[in-house]
Amino acid sequence: MKKVVTMGEIMLRLSTPDYSRFVQAESFDVVYGGGESNVAVSLANYGFDAYFVSKVPAHEIGQSAINHLRRYGVKTDYVARGGDRLGIYFLETGASMRPSKVIYDRAESSIAQAQVEEFDFDEIFKDAEWFHFSGITPAISKAGAALTEAALIAAKKHGVTVSVDLNYRKKLWTPKEAKETMTKLMKYVDVCIGNEEDAEKAFGFKPGDTDVTSGDLKLDGYKDIFKRMKEEFDFKYVVTSLRESYSASDNGWSALIYDGNDFYQSKKYDVRIVDRVGGGDSFAAGLIYGLLSGKAYDESLEFAVAASALKHTIFGDFNHVSVAEVETLMNGDASGRVQR
Numbered sequence: 364m365k366k367v368v369t370m371g372e373i374m375l376r377l378s379t380p381d382y383s384r385f386v387q388a389e390s391f392d393v394v395y396g397g398g399e400s401n402v403a404v405s406l407a408n409y410g411f412d413a414y415f416v417s418k419v420p421a422h423e424i425g426q427s428a429i430n431h432l433r434r435y436g437v438k439t440d441y442v443a444r445g446g447d448r449l450g451i452y453f454l455e456t457g458a459s460m461r462p463s464k465v466i467y468d469r470a471e472s473s474i475a476q477a478q479v480e481e482f483d484f485d486e487i488f489k490d491a492e493w494f495h496f497s498g499i500t501p502a503i504s505k506a507g508a509a510l511t512e513a514a515l516i517a518a519k520k521h522g523v524t525v526s527v528d529l530n531y532r533k534k535l536w537t538p539k540e541a542k543e544t545m546t547k548l549m550k551y552v553d554v555c556i557g558n559e560e561d562a563e564k565a566f567g568f569k570p571g572d573t574d575v576t577s578g579d580l581k582l583d584g585y586k587d588i589f590k591r592m593k594e595e596f597d598f599k600y601v602v603t604s605l606r607e608s609y610s611a612s613d614n615g616w617s618a619l620i621y622d623g624n625d626f627y628q629s630k631k632y633d634v635r636i637v638d639r640v641g642g643g644d645s646f647a648a649g650l651i652y653g654l655l656s657g658k659a660y661d662e663s664l665e666f667a668v669a670a671s672a673l674k675h676t677i678f679g680d681f682n683h684v685s686v687a688e689v690e691t692l693m694n695g696d697a698s699g700r701v702q703r
Contacts, residue, residue: 366411367403367411367495367651368414368523369416370514371499372450372507373428374451374452374469375449376680382457382458384455395431396680399415399497399500401648401682402528403415403437408682408686409685413436413438414437414487415439416514417443418481419442420449435683450467450468450472452468457612458612459610463611467534475503475504476506485521491523494514495525495651496526498528498531498541498545503535527549528643529555529557530557541564541565545565549595552598554650555602568588585605589619600621601620604616604642604646604671605631614633615634616642616668618664618667620661627661629665629668630665630668644680646667646668649669649671650667652670673689
């Protein structure tokens with residue numbers, strides 16, 4: 364099986380049950396998740412040797428996070444232990460015209476304090492074929508940024524293909540900070556994934572008059588920034604998911620990819636949302652699966668969009684779907700009929 368490595372923070376997620384608000388909640392549903400760990404779970408589901416690199420506390424909550432990953436086939440050999448706390452995020456799931464809300468409690472988490480010397484990156488990337496990270500990891504701390512750069516240097520030394528999900532988070536850093544750090548890291552990246560906000564905040568590229576809140580997507584604007592990103596960073600592929608936010612409950616979902624010559628737009632799915640957290644991560648994982656399996660970039664994009672459409676119907680951060688289920692949707696069966 365092909366070895367894929369992801370690196371980032373796994374957090375304890377505390378979400379309000381049954382669409383209740385924070386001020387109403389008397390209990391929370393507990394799961395674990397985080398951008399790169401979500402990608403690792405999907406890739407393990409698809410049959411790859413998926414390794415997750417991180418640092419978690421050496422107490423029971425840290426072990427619970429590791430157990431959660433192992434339960435779904437992710438290999439945790441390269442997870443360091445230490446520090447005082449696992450990051451937490453609180454989720455209030457929105458509905459209809461009421462948006463979801465996230466509150467972070469992740470300052471001084473174990474991975475935010477991790478040092479490069481705690482990881483043997485030559486061993487980590489030995490025989491690896493793909494490395495995936497996101498803009499969240501370098502945003503959590505200066506140590507996180509240094510760790511990300513060290514991992515990228517080692518990955519390229521070992522000839523590993525690198526993908527990034529830009530994942531700009533305004534609660535973690537400013538556009539200026541993001542641009543300074545992410546621009547420096549892009550020279551190591553082969554496949555760049557990001558939406559319109561990511562491109563604007565991380566690089567200053569804005570896709571024309573696109574307004575996702577009204578569902579008005581101007582594709583010419585995306586094509587323009589894709590060309591500019593390709594010229595500046597020499598990515599092999601530039602990719603974006605296209606979310607049309609009709610409401611917190613209903614979205615249009617498609618994607619666009621550029622290979623330096625041609626643009627390809629996927630089919631669109633109208634999705635009734637159960638849980639949208641992790642939707643972008645499931646998209647990234649689907650794209651990685653397709654490209655690493657030798658599929659053409661247009662077929663890889665279709666797989667990614669179908670996989671992430673399904674994720675929106677699943678509670679929790681992780682996408683618990685198989686290749687066969689994704690391919691069934693890709694082939695046109697969106698009926699939702701009971702499988703007997």
